[in-house]
Amino acid sequence: MKKILIALFLSFFLLSFSQESINFEDTTFKEVLAKAKREKKLVFMDAYAAWCGPCKLMEKNVFPLPAVREYYNANFINARFDMEKGEGREIAMKYGVRSYPSYLFLNGDGEVVMTNYGYMGEQDFIAIAKEANNPLLTKGNPKELFQKGESDPAFLLNLMRQNAQTDYEFAKKVSERYFKGKVKQELTRDDIGMLLYFVKSPSDLNYQIFKDRKADIVQEMSDDIYQQFDVNIKISKVMESSLNQKTGVINDEYFYKNAIPLVGKTEAEIALNRMKVIFYPNVGNFKEYEKAALMYYKNAENFDSEELLKAAWLFSEHINNQPSLKKAEEWAEKSVMKSETAENTYILAKIYTKTGKKANAKIYAEMAKTIATQQGKDATSATQLLESLK
Known part of the structure; x- marks a missing residue:
């Protein structure tokens, strides 16, 4: 009798313990959808990975909270x-899950109602669940509802997020209606992020919101960054029209003619060279890249050492002009002086090789090999460079 009572107590204890979290179904995805359809509920899916730290923290710290489990279970x-693993791989592919944890809210047909991701606290986690349960998200086709004039803020915000990557132009239209309704309301940090994402040109309707709500926006970024963002918006269309993807050339004359009236000569020159150092390597035009980089990085002290190292690497790979390589030396040396890594010491060694400084090249190639070996990285390139210097 005593053993029976103990067994019953343990069973009750384990049952109680198992309920101290969100009640996750232990079955197939197909069965989960079928149950959701029968009970006329949405599916909440925690899309996780075994190695994911934030996933484990959600499971440990958030899922067991009384308010969380009560709302999600109900x-x-x-x-x-x-x-x-297993069926999860197919689910990840089907719904484009690329970050963990991701949260999918689906209807019984497996259609996405809403998604979200990342570690979040109790209030935010319940808030996204309530947002997903908004009847507007489950009633009819969301795009059709939008076309009919639906302006519920939660509905619009979710529709923006759902389409931002897959249908930018539609999501942009949604954002315009959303921000039109926020004219006299406070902009949250997420609102500002969305606003910046959907402003590409001064002709965009959201650009006026960007200008009118400057006081709110500079609470989240410095005034200098705001001004730089404004410059980029103004000349983005000019940049696009200046690029010739087929020939791999930027039309300087067209760019200056159209950009200077918008932002002035100094800003136009900086923007043009910045565009060139990004564009020309991508199309393999290293002759033009060399000229642009020398202009853009003329005052190297104004740039981050990592950005300069990238330029030095491109010079070490594609440039043979000695005066230009001397500048690349300075860029790589700045990175090495900040912190010696397997990457920057190798790049510096390679540049020294091209500028005829064989002794220096050997020193830094040895250093690159040693650091790479100590850190368990591939030391093949440094080893091969050392062999060539013998």
Whole structure:
């Protein structure tokens, strides 16, 4: 009798313990959808990976909270799948899951109602669940509802997020309606992020919001960054029209003619060279890249050492002009002086090789090999360079 009582107590204890979290279904995805359809509920899916730290923290710190488990258990059919194992791989591919944890809210047909991701606290985690349960998200086709004039803020915000990557132009239209309704309301940090994402040109309707709400926006970024962003918006279309993807050339004359009236000569020159150092390597035009980089990085002290190192690497790979390589030496040396790594010491050694400083090249190639070996990195390139210097 005593053993029976102990067994019953343990069973009760384990049952109680198992309920101290969100109740995740232990079945197939197909069965989860079928149950959601029968019970006329949405599916909440925790899309995780076994190695993911934030996923483990959500499981440990957030899922067991009383308010969280009560809301999710009452309103959703809950499921968890490891996106890197078994059925989870197919789910990840189907829904484009690339970051963990991701949260998918689906209807019984497996259609996405809303997604979100990342570690979040109790209030935010419940808030996204309530947002997903907004009847507007589950009633009819969201795009059709938008076309009919739906202006509910939560609906518009979710519709923006859902389409930002897959249908930018549509999402942009949604954002314009959303921000039109926020004219007299406070902009949250997320609002500002969305606004900046959907402003590409002064002709965009959101650009006026960007200008009118400057006081709110500079709470999240410095005034200098705001001004730089404004410059980029103004000349973005000019940049696009200046590029010739087929010939791999930027039309300087067209750019200056159209950019200077917008931002002035100094800003136009900086923007043009910045565009060139990004564009020309991508199209393999290293002759033009060399000229642009020498102009753009003329005052090297104004640039981050990592950015200069990238330029030095491109010079070490593609440039043979000695005066230009001397500048690349300075860029690589700045990075090495800040912190010696396997990458920057190798690049510096390679540049020294091209400028005829064989002794220096050997020193830094040895250093690159040693650091790479100590850190368990591939030391093949440094080893090969050392062999060539014998």
